[in-house]
Amino acid sequence: xxxxVQSPRYKIIEKKxxxxxxxxxxxxxxxxxxxxxxxxxxxxxxxxxxxxxAVDDSQLPKDRFSAERLKGVDSTLKIQPAELxxxxxxxxxxxxxxxxxxxxxxxxxxxxx
Amino acid sequence: xxxxxxxxxxxxxxxxxxxxxxxxxxxSAIYNLQWFRQDPGxxxxxxxxIQSSQREQTSGRLNASLDKSSGRSTLYIAASQPGDxxxxxxxxxxxxxxxxxxxxxxxxxxxx
Numbered sequence: 595x596x597x598x599v600q601s602p603r604y605k606i607i608e609k610k611x612x613x614x615x616x617x618x619x620x621x622x623x624x625x626x627x628x629x630x631x632x633x634x635x636x637x638x639x640x641x642x643x644x645x646x647x648a649v650d651d652s653q654l655p656k657d658r659f660s661a662e663r664l665k666g667v668d669s670t671l672k673i674q675p676a677e678l679x680x681x682x683x684x685x686x687x688x689x690x691x692x693x694x695x696x697x698x699x700x701x702x703x704x705x706x707x
Numbered sequence: 708x709x710x711x712x713x714x715x716x717x718x719x720x721x722x723x724x725x726x727x728x729x730x731x732x733x734x735s736a737i738y739n740l741q742w743f744r745q746d747p748g749x750x751x752x753x754x755x756x757i758q759s760s761q762r763e764q765t766s767g768r769l770n771a772s773l774d775k776s777s778g779r780s781t782l783y784i785a786a787s788q789p790g791d792x793x794x795x796x797x798x799x800x801x802x803x804x805x806x807x808x809x810x811x812x813x814x815x816x817x818x819x
Contacts, residue, residue: 636796636809650806685750693738696807698751
């Protein structure tokens with residue numbers, strides 16, 4: 595069974611440019627999470643989806659971040675425009691349904707210069 | 708607001724030792740607690756999942772316990788090996804908001 599797949603693995607962009615990350619969760623997993631992890635810190639939730647509905651986006655900086663999960667499967671996370679402080683690892687995770695264990699992808703390391 | 712704390716932040720031990728990593732959380736209303744391993748530059752690998760009704764889970768040399776009422780969990784690693792060197796993170800899934808909240812992690816180094 596394939597795990598959670600994220601792309602790209604690494605991305606370097608100049609500040610003020612847009613960037614997008616893609617996540618393909620484990621097949622059949624209804625719950626999808628996007629997390630942000632700064633160096634030396636634990637991951638922090640950005641948004642949680644149940645199927646195609648964003649049920650918790652309270653931590654998503656909506657002025658520059660957006661996310662979508664079309665058809666309740668793949669998801670994309672976008673930043674526009676990127677700022678220097680957005681440099682971090684962006685992690686995607688999925689779970690069969692709420693209340694069960696989460697499985698994480700390899701993450702996308704973003705560097706904004 | 709749920710807060711998760713892991714102590715110590717870093718730990719270095721010689722190979723072969725048994726060791727314990729600690730995790731505490733402030734709100735006992737949780738669905739489950741999960742321990743993860745993270746290697747440098749990598750994503751998180753799930754090690755053990757303990758449901759709120761369980762007291763412990765075991766996988767190989769790893770044993771995790773959960774005391775929900777006191778807000779504590781421990782990860783016990785037996786006969787440590789250099790390959791166990793990594794950052795270990797615990798996370799609780801909160802009831803209600805169903806948010807997975809992480810600790811800061813313990814960076815473990817096993818010296819040959």
